[in-house]
Amino acid sequence: EAGVAQSPRYKIIEKRQSVAFWCNPISGHATLYWYQQILGQGPKLLIQFQNNGVVDDSQLPKDRFSAERLKGVDSTLKIQPAKLEDSAVYLCASSSIRAYEQYFGPGTRLTVT
Amino acid sequence: KNEVEQSPQNLTAQEGEFITINCSYSVGISALHWLQQHPGGGIVSLFMLSSGKKKHGRLIATINIQEKHSSLHITASHPRDSAVYICAVRPIITGNQFYFGTGTSLTVIP
Secondary structure, three states: OOOOEEEOOEEEEOOOOOEEEEEEOOOOOOEEEEEEEOOOOOOEEEEEEEOOEEEEOOOOOOOOEEEEOOOOOOEEEEEOOOOHHHOEEEEEEEEOOOOOOOEEOOOEEEEEO | OOOEEEEOOEEEEEOOOOEEEEEEEOOOEEEEEEEEEOOOOOEEEEEEEOOEEEEEOOEEEEEEOOOOEEEEEEOOOOHHHOEEEEEEEEEOOOOOOOEEOOOEEEEEEO
């Protein structure tokens, strides 16, 4: 089965610019997660979707971050405007409703200069 | 306070050594993940545990639910094992979410 796909793999932008990341989960996985992983730290959950509904976005900085999963399949995460501290790897993961295991994508490494 | 603590943070070993990475957590869990992350950033799931012990090749993972502790062992370590190993737990109280440790950075020297 195909894994979780993410694009782009790398992105370099200047502060105050906008950026968008894309994720396509494993086919049939209802739950999709976006994580932010700053260098030297574990992943931090930004937002969790179940189908096209938001389950948890309590740690999403909503003044600059937004995410959507309109058709309950692929998802986009946007940062507008970016700050230096947004430099991180952005990971997308998915899981089926019944399974405990999460499957991760390759991540997008964002550098904000 | 982090609900998941890993030790050591950094580990350097000679090729062939037996390696142990520890994970302690403070909440009741329904499952525990051991994950491997290479420098490119992608994460691969190594094990999902809810009790006992699992083995896959040179990797062994154990969990003691009563003591809230898990270990990941690598036998006959190899330079290709160099990566960050992350412990993640699925608390009983959360709906399909995980708490992550900060990871253990392993370097195996030839």
